[in-house]
Amino acid sequence: MQNLEGNKWYRGRERLFVAVDCVIFGFDQGVLKLLVFKRAVEPLKGEWSLIGSFIQEEENANEAAKRVLKEITGLDDIFMEELKTYSKVDRDPGARCVSISQYALIKIEEYDKELVEQHGAFWFAVDSLPSLVLDHNQMVVDALEHLRHKVQFYPIGFELLPHRFTIPQLQSLYEEIFQKKLDTRNFRKKFFSLDLLNKTTEKDKSSSKKGAYLYQFDLKKYNTLQQSGFNFLLLKK
Amino acid sequence: MQNLEGNKWYRGRERLFVAVDCVIFGFDQGVLKLLVFKRAVEPLKGEWSLIGSFIQEEENANEAAKRVLKEITGLDDIFMEELKTYSKVDRDPGARCVSISQYALIKIEEYDKELVEQHGAFWFAVDSLPSLVLDHNQMVVDALEHLRHKVQFYPIGFELLPHRFTIPQLQSLYEEIFQKKLDTRNFRKKFFSLDLLNKTTEKDKSSSKKGAYLYQFDLKKYNTLQQSGFNFLLLKK
């Protein structure tokens, strides 16, 4: 980093605390959940909060968020994107602090349950969240809105499902995200027409006698299609 | 602001410079343009740049961006939204600085031309921009991608047009944004079916002998429709 002495441009400018906060979604048995965190330290000890961190010297915002996610869940290599910046002057009564929210979609059966417990983190259904500190409830509302929009145009739903999943699981994910029942026949027709699912020969019999075939999302095919101007667009209405 | 002495939480945390940078779009005679700025002061004097500012003590990011926009263009009450945060450690060689990009859509005939000139700002067609400082070209690329997406789902195109505009103007705006010729008949049919345009009795004869009727966007109607789960969705492909 360059020596700033004598550089009028930076001299006297305010510097702010800059944090990231992670909105971590999981999909558990038909329910969309969020990982929230009971603060063990002051300030705001004992209150529910998203998981966050100040940005450190040697990392950018996304790296900070990934670091936090790794610390809490043990998970690496997760779908995570910046959402929005929260910069209201008084949003944090402790100090002037800007927070960059990042949302993550995780496969709920893969995270390290012990680690999560150690960090005082819990899963809540998104529709029955407790009151969170600062503007964290707003962050969740914004993240949900974004998720609902984005999931229609990009195949990110798979990030919330196991590597192999059934069509009923996939449908229930979309039903949960859109808060709307979908027709089985039309859902399948639509999804199969996209030609992005590979059927395996195995069935998941955990929720029926007949069992439902397991499928995998074909990311390579998607990438190829997308490059040629393909539109994922799942639901019109 | 609370006294932080004794508050372990903040003590020793790094503080960063936080700036906003404005990606200002305008639509001028069929061409999508961007307002860029020749720096008059060090550092990077003489180079092309987006217009930005450090966030000040008493303002949030959006307020900072609106302040800048007002200073440069004289315009108030402009469509402006946060886009993305740029936080790479070395993005600014002068100091560790995070920038929040904000994009604005302005009606190009309304800004204060003298003010703009005074500030060394110029309009460039987006497809022939000069090289900009830091990661500002990336900001523009990201803003364009966002604009292309958003304009399909939200009626923000009108922010770039005069209050009253013709259908040919509207169509050329979409053609310019999507970089694609559209069919006049289908374009009109689609737009009229949305029922969001009010036809006036006046014509604009500046580009044809016959003249084209002037229309206005009906924001109230849009708001009502949107609340009842309406989908703007302009183009499928």
Add this chain to the structure above:
DNA sequence: TATAATAAATGTAAAAAATACATTTATTAT
């Protein structure tokens, strides 16, 4: 004052996509 020139405005038929809707199938437990 007729004609040429110019961009604006319009309609229809065919193809594709979305929707509504009910039965059969595979398997397990009794």
Add this chain to the structure above:
DNA sequence: ATAATAAATGTATTTTTTACATTTATTATA
């Protein structure tokens, strides 16, 4: 063998999208 359960499937109707060419209003000029 039968009952129970969730998975899987097909078709007809409606809606939306697409492709495509001519007429209209006006001004300038011959």
